[in-house]
Amino acid sequence: MGAGGLSLSHIDDAGHWMFTDLVGLDVGTGLRTWTVVTTATGVTGFALTALPWQVVQVRVQGRSPMPVGRGK
Template sequence: MLRHGVADVLVEGAVTGRLSLVTLAMGAGGLAVRHINDAGHWVFTRLAGLDMASGLRTWSAFTTVMGCVGCALTAVIRTLVQRSPPLKGQLSER
């Protein structure tokens, strides 16, 4: 319920390009703070042959790096999108 209210304010009146960037940023942020109940943690730990503590340390570091890289790439894409001229018929976001 809270996320919907926050996201509503972020995307109110936004055009398609901005909505795509918000979606990418939210996905990257959600990836960075995974929980131990995440199925990927258990699959990774079992397949890598790690004990739970080592698997948790490795998985937490891995998902945090993936989330930060995702946020950085979203920021780079945002700069590229802002510099490109709007397509014919699109509203300008500037």
């Protein structure tokens, strides 16, 4: 659920600086690479959340509501 917060990174992102330093890239290349990676992660996270939601939604809509005031 938090994967959507990673999309479209900016230069002030701490993850960008750690990634750029660890991999040894210059700032421009690191930002382009990091933005593509985080956007792919965000889209994948959205898809992995949206697809199961469609299954759950169909199953819930197919059930009838519970009867109210059923006595013993």
